[in-house]
Every structure is written in C-alpha cells, then in structure tokens.
Amino acid sequence: MARAGAGVAAAILRNWPQFLELESSAEPPCAVILCGPGNNGGDGYVVGQHLSARGWRVEVLRELNHSHEGAAAHALANLPAAVEQHGFAMAATGHRPDIIVDALFGIGCTRPLGTEYLALFGAVAARPPRPATARWRHIPKVVAVDCPSGFDLDRGVFLAPEPPRSLDQEALTEWSTDESRRHIATDLCVTFHLPKPGHVLSALSGQRLEIVDIGLPGGAGKDAAALADLPKQPHALRLVDPVRGNRPKAFQRWFQSVTHLDKAAHKYQRGHAIVLSGGLGQGGAARMAARAALRIGAGAVTIAAPQSAVPETAAQINALMLRPLPDSYTLRGWMEDDRLRALCLGPGLGHKRAQEMVPAALWGKRATVLDADALSCFGEDPQVLFNHLHEDCILTPHEGEFRTLFPDLAAELHQSDRLTLTRRAAERAGAVVLLKGPVTVIARPDGCASVHPALRERAAPWLATAGAGDVLAGMITGLLATQDPHHRDILGAAELAVWMHVEAARQFGPGLLAEDLPDELPALMRALFA
Ligand SMILES: NC(=O)C1=CN([C@@H]2O[C@H](COP(=O)(O)OP(=O)(O)OC[C@H]3O[C@@H](n4cnc5c(N)ncnc54)[C@H](OP(=O)(O)O)[C@@H]3O)[C@@H](O)[C@H]2O)[C@@H](O)CC1
Ligand SMILES: Nc1ncnc2c1ncn2[C@@H]1O[C@H](COP(=O)(O)OP(=O)(O)O)[C@@H](O)[C@H]1O
Known part of the structure; x- marks a missing residue:
C-alpha cells in the first residue's frame, strides 16, 4: 500500500508537471481524495500523505464513522494534521480542487456503485473555483486508483448501478441513457504490478494508464x-x-x-x-x-x-x-x-x-x-x-x-x-x-x-x-x-x-x-x- 500510494502520487506529478512549480507558491495545488472503506481507500490516504508532504492542500473525504483494519488503518493514522478530513456530506463544501482522486473502490468492488457515491464526484467538481487561480486550474483532473470505482476489472465493464428509487419512468429513461450518471469519467488510471483484463478490454481501453511496480515478483506484463x-x-x-x-x-x-x-x-x-x-x-x-x-x-x-x-x-x-x-x-x-x-x-x-x-x-x-x-x-x-x-x-x-x-x-x-x-x-x-x-x-x-x-x-x-x-x-x-x-x-x-x-x-x-x-x-x- 505504501508503494502503491507513493506510485499514484508520482504518476500525478508525472502526468501534470505544471503543478510542480505551484508547490511552493501562494496558491499551491489542491487535491480532494475520496477514500472508500477498503484498501483502495488506504492507497488514497498514502497519496494524500505524499502530496501533502510536497506542500499540496489535501482534503480527504471519507466515512468518518467507519473504522479501517490493517494497512489502511495504519495509512489513515499516518495522515499528517495538515490534511483536512471530512465526511462525504461535505462533498459540496469548499473550493474546487485541481485533482480529484477516486480511491473509493478498486478491485474489491463487488456490486454496482450506489448513486450516492457517483454524486460525490459531481458535488466536488461543481464547487466554486478557488478565487485568484488561473482558469486552466478550474477543470479538475480525475485520477482513479487501480480503476474507476464501480468498474469490473475482470470483465472490463462498469457494474450497472441501481437507479435511484425516486425516479419516474421518464426520468429513469433519461438516467439510464446518460453514461455520465452511471460511472465516473477519469483522466488517468494508475494500477499496480500488472494491467488487469478490464484495463484493456473495453471501456478504459483508450484511457491513460500507468502501472506502478509494487515489488511483487514476475508477471506477464514484465516478461x-x-x-x-x-x-x-x-x-x-x-x-x-x-x-x-x-x-x-x-x-x-x-x-x-x-x-x-x-x-x-x-x-x-x-x-x-x-x-x-x-x-x-x-x-x-x-x-x-x-x-x-x-x-x-x-x-x-x-x-x-x-x-x-x-x-x-x-x-x-x-x-x-x-x-x-x-x-x-x-x-x-x-x-x-x-x-x-x-x-x-x-x-x-x-x-x-x-x-x-x-x-x-x-x-x-x-x-x-x-x-x-x-x-x-x-x-x-x-x-x-x-x-x-x-x-x-x-x-x-x-x-x-x-x-x-x-x-x-x-x-x-x-x-x-x-x-x-x-x-x-x-x-x-x-x-x-x-x-x-x-x-x-x-x-x-x-x-x-x-x-x-x-x-x-x-x-x-x-x-x-x-x-x-x-x-x-x-x-x-x-x-x-x-x-x-x-x-x-x-x-x-x-x-x-x-x-x-x-x-x-x-x-x-x-x-x-x-x-x-x-x-x-x-x-x-x-x-x-x-
Ligand atoms: N495485491 C493487492 O491486492 C494490492 C491492492 N491494493 C489496493 O487495494 C485495493 C483492493 O482493496 P480491497 O480488497 O480492500 O477492496 P476495495 O476496492 O477497497 O473495496 C472493498 C470494500 O468495498 C466494499 N464494497 C465493494 N463494493 C461496494 C459497493 N458497490 N458499494 C459499497 N461498498 C462496496 C466492500 O464491502 P463488502 O463487499 O465486503 O461488503 C469492502 O468494504 C486495490 O484496488 C488497490 O487499490 C494496492 O494497495 C496494491 C496491492
Ligand atoms: N486499430 C487497430 N490497431 C491494431 N490492430 C488492428 C486495428 N484494427 C485492426 N487491427 C488488426 O488488423 C487485422 C485486420 O484483419 P482483417 O479485418 O481480417 O483484415 P483483412 O480481412 O483485410 O485481412 C487484424 O489482425 C486486427 O486485429
């Protein structure tokens, strides 16, 4: 997890080097990290730790009453005090970040993503831009840890989310034909050790993908x-x-x-x-x-x-x-x-x-x-x-x-x-x-x-x-x-x-x-x- 999170932070800097020169400025780069209940969330905390150490403004959104186990608990405990932590209810509060990190669910996503999770991205992206920042910083880059949340890495498809119960027939039709309401569009996906089938099979196949070496031996991607x-x-x-x-x-x-x-x-x-x-x-x-x-x-x-x-x-x-x-x-x-x-x-x-x-x-x-x-x-x-x-x-x-x-x-x-x-x-x-x-x-x-x-x-x-x-x-x-x-x-x-x-x-x-x-x-x- 330590290597994985560090690798994601490094990939962010490699892909958007324009943030490097802002690190010691009056308006340092900002990241909002959405962290889920498992190890994907744990990776997110490590990303936060690394970006914060470089002078970024980092905010972690997580379920505050959820207690982690193992490495993820350790990563959470290691978050520096400078990293703000809020519950998901605060998704719409604050300023729009430069980077949104999707560390909600990775390979452990077993069922369709609830609409409440999808709404989190929209809420963060719709925050007002930080005043006095250049226009190019107003559109946040979205980075997925391992895969966008809700994606089935074995099959290469998004697990179809359940529509909200409140929708009438017309709204349901509109909802089900609007791809953006059903999954998170990301700019970069950072995975670990090897690409997984889903990274190449379909929906993500055109997307930027980085593979981080986390020290595991062998593997088809290497040899x-x-x-x-x-x-x-x-x-x-x-x-x-x-x-x-x-x-x-x-x-x-x-x-x-x-x-x-x-x-x-x-x-x-x-x-x-x-x-x-x-x-x-x-x-x-x-x-x-x-x-x-x-x-x-x-x-x-x-x-x-x-x-x-x-x-x-x-x-x-x-x-x-x-x-x-x-x-x-x-x-x-x-x-x-x-x-x-x-x-x-x-x-x-x-x-x-x-x-x-x-x-x-x-x-x-x-x-x-x-x-x-x-x-x-x-x-x-x-x-x-x-x-x-x-x-x-x-x-x-x-x-x-x-x-x-x-x-x-x-x-x-x-x-x-x-x-x-x-x-x-x-x-x-x-x-x-x-x-x-x-x-x-x-x-x-x-x-x-x-x-x-x-x-x-x-x-x-x-x-x-x-x-x-x-x-x-x-x-x-x-x-x-x-x-x-x-x-x-x-x-x-x-x-x-x-x-x-x-x-x-x-x-x-x-x-x-x-x-x-x-x-x-x-x-x-x-x-x-x-
Ligand atoms: N070698 C490795 O494996 C490495 C793994 N690494 C990292 O670990 C990640 C995998 O971590 P993970 O196994 O803890 O699973 P993760 O994706 O965090 O989710 C599990 C949690 O989500 C829950 N849940 C699932 N679906 C849900 C839904 N739709 N809606 C709501 N909840 C849902 C599920 O709950 P449950 O199904 O048990 O009820 C459980 O609590 C992997 O993607 C990578 O980032 C790296 O550190 C490098 C080495
Ligand atoms: N965009 C692409 N990138 C890489 N390979 C491609 C692409 N499109 C087609 N191919 C490959 O090119 C070959 C085309 O085969 P095919 O459609 O049978 O052509 P033909 O009948 O003219 O020989 C296949 O091996 C296919 O996998």
Whole structure:
C-alpha cells in the first residue's frame, strides 16, 4: 500500500508537471481524495500523505464513522494534521480542487456503485473555483486508483448501478441513457504490478494508464516468459502484453515454448503447411498468408491453387511451393502425407471453393486455421461448420465475420464484454476463436482465454489495412506447422502470432501494407533472438 500510494502520487506529478512549480507558491495545488472503506481507500490516504508532504492542500473525504483494519488503518493514522478530513456530506463544501482522486473502490468492488457515491464526484467538481487561480486550474483532473470505482476489472465493464428509487419512468429513461450518471469519467488510471483484463478490454481501453511496480515478483506484463509459463487452466485469463524488461531472453523462451523446434530438424520436420488459394486473380491474400507462414518458421509452405490460377501463382512465388488442387477429393488424398501439419483456409478462397474445401480439410484433423471466406461462407447455417470442427482448429473472425457466425452474441458486443462473448463463441464452436481488432481476444472452448491489446504505447492503427488479417492467419498457420502434432498448443500459437503481428507493424510504422508484414518478421526475430 505504501508503494502503491507513493506510485499514484508520482504518476500525478508525472502526468501534470505544471503543478510542480505551484508547490511552493501562494496558491499551491489542491487535491480532494475520496477514500472508500477498503484498501483502495488506504492507497488514497498514502497519496494524500505524499502530496501533502510536497506542500499540496489535501482534503480527504471519507466515512468518518467507519473504522479501517490493517494497512489502511495504519495509512489513515499516518495522515499528517495538515490534511483536512471530512465526511462525504461535505462533498459540496469548499473550493474546487485541481485533482480529484477516486480511491473509493478498486478491485474489491463487488456490486454496482450506489448513486450516492457517483454524486460525490459531481458535488466536488461543481464547487466554486478557488478565487485568484488561473482558469486552466478550474477543470479538475480525475485520477482513479487501480480503476474507476464501480468498474469490473475482470470483465472490463462498469457494474450497472441501481437507479435511484425516486425516479419516474421518464426520468429513469433519461438516467439510464446518460453514461455520465452511471460511472465516473477519469483522466488517468494508475494500477499496480500488472494491467488487469478490464484495463484493456473495453471501456478504459483508450484511457491513460500507468502501472506502478509494487515489488511483487514476475508477471506477464514484465516478461513474456511468465506468460508462457502460466498454466492454461480453464477460466484462467492471460494477458498477452508487452514483453518488457529483459526482452530478448523472455521472447526466446516464449517463442521456444510455442514452436518446439528441433535444431537438427530437416524442412519437413520443421513443419509443412498448406494454404489454399482462390481462383484466377484472387490469389494475393493466400500468397501473403503463405509467405507469412514460411517467414515465421514453417519448414515448407505449399499454395494449393485451382488449375486456372496456377500460372498466375507460379509467376509470383519463389520459396513457396505450388500444387494444383482441383477438388476436395484431392485434398482428402493429401491427408495421407503425415508431413502435412497445418492448413490455412479462407484468405481469398471464395465462398464456393471454401464450402467445398473446409469439410475436407477438417476431415484431415490437422491444425487448421479458418479465416475470412472459410467463415463467412457458413453464414446461412453456422452449425454446419461447427459440426465439422475439431479441437485443433482456430477461427479468426473480425467483428463482421463474428457477426455472421454468432449473430446473437454479436448483438451484445456493444453492451457485454468481448471476453465473455468470445468465450461463449469458442464453447459453441468447439474450437479456439480469435476475435480480431485493436483489442484481440482469444478463447478456448474450455474457457481459457487471452487478451491482447494494441493500445496506448503499443498502438498500431496502421495495422487496420486490407490483408493484415490474412497475414495473421498465415503466421498462426506457420507456428502451428512447427508444433509436434501430438502436443499442439493452438492458443499459444495464436497469442504469439498476434503479439508478433503487432510488433512487426510497429517496427514498420505508418505506411504499412499487409504485404510488408511477413518481411518485417526476420528483423523482428533477429532483434528478439539477439
Ligand atoms: N495485491 C493487492 O491486492 C494490492 C491492492 N491494493 C489496493 O487495494 C485495493 C483492493 O482493496 P480491497 O480488497 O480492500 O477492496 P476495495 O476496492 O477497497 O473495496 C472493498 C470494500 O468495498 C466494499 N464494497 C465493494 N463494493 C461496494 C459497493 N458497490 N458499494 C459499497 N461498498 C462496496 C466492500 O464491502 P463488502 O463487499 O465486503 O461488503 C469492502 O468494504 C486495490 O484496488 C488497490 O487499490 C494496492 O494497495 C496494491 C496491492
Ligand atoms: N486499430 C487497430 N490497431 C491494431 N490492430 C488492428 C486495428 N484494427 C485492426 N487491427 C488488426 O488488423 C487485422 C485486420 O484483419 P482483417 O479485418 O481480417 O483484415 P483483412 O480481412 O483485410 O485481412 C487484424 O489482425 C486486427 O486485429
């Protein structure tokens, strides 16, 4: 708690350095800290202690008749006399502060926030500004300790508060459509040790987030190896987050744990993957996917094209291999070759060919990535697809394809959280589902899931470019091809591919075309394997 509170105070000063020069002025910066009954409130007292020691005017609002226990009691007892303490009834009294700290409820918030708590923020923010202060100080910055109060850090949604009982129907409708009445809007959120799922899943995803090191060992946010080592338990949620700290070593361990490469292996032992391609003029997407599969580590990758597209494809490839694939009987025949480890269907495949080929590909029980047309072609009856899926499949829909396969779940996408919906989709499909977007969620049918944010310092908005998803499908296929068929880790391959996909995009920077992505991989791996 001592480190946590000190970290929040430091984050405030880092984010708003303009307050530093006011610290010894006649009008020092002012903070009102709203403290709750648990340890979140305790962190708030520590923040108050640090700001007060720097010369800030600090006021703590808390329930005066509540007695704390443990560390929070200690922190309260350590508050210097200069810190004013008032009950919540005094929220509207006094002057408007520069900073309002929300230390009411953090990770221990178990039920919707009562409206009396929400009203506290409005009351403090509506106080008259302190006379003789510059106008820029009239709008208080709101800082959340761990998360805004009332937020569910596991799911990334605000727990819907109960409406006040006094409201009539009209007022109730107005109340329930006004977001600002239902939760606290914050400018900065400071959390501890690691970001939690809720920080990246939805409502807070655009918000400034700082992570304070409180001295706990390990953790996925610091070291990707810790991510790889985490047990993949049902219902465990893993955060595929930046590899910080000792980057190369962590990445190496992570990569090796997913790919199972044997140094003495020949090309077919490194894994053979097949990417199915569409007809004449439709082969670009499959070629990009195939190139990505080869670049990321498959020993050999074959494009399977209809006869009509063979000359065109042959003219555009070198290291990639090419075989004509006239029909699904031929594909079934190829399944006799044990060296074939992974298949990718969808990019540029066309609905008709996808409908014919997907059942044959799934019959072979290889690791199979289904993307784009291989998903959308089952829009009329997704159950037909689900009936063919097996445990070594992964579906990689963007939101549109997700809507096609899971229309009822997609209807909830904007109210419920992406994590729950992706888990439900994976359970229904009986396969891993990877829902793409700036926040990518990957879920296994047993509930084990990962969240990968491409946000804040890892934002790569230029990745939203035509064909980027095809490349991702190829990268997953390539990683799966390297795996031992008896010990496949579909979720692991998807996590690593998604992370590398964003890293490759960040390495290239703006101006990226999807076809640049596979060729970014060698430099990325060189840097990370150094
Ligand atoms: N390693 C760590 O864990 C670290 C944790 N740290 C800090 O501790 C924080 C977690 O502290 P915490 O567990 O005491 O929970 P907290 O959020 O203060 O709330 C619990 C209290 O609120 C009550 N309550 C809940 N919901 C309510 C509602 N809607 N309306 C009204 N009351 C409600 C609940 O009552 P009950 O449900 O028991 O009736 C209980 O009294 C965490 O966010 C971080 O800031 C850091 O110091 C660093 C290390
Ligand atoms: N704003 C964004 N920031 C980072 N990545 C994004 C963003 N928008 C989309 N992506 C990623 O870009 C890829 C787009 O895939 P997709 O929609 O299937 O495109 P396509 O079908 O053209 O290949 C996905 O991997 C997705 O996660």
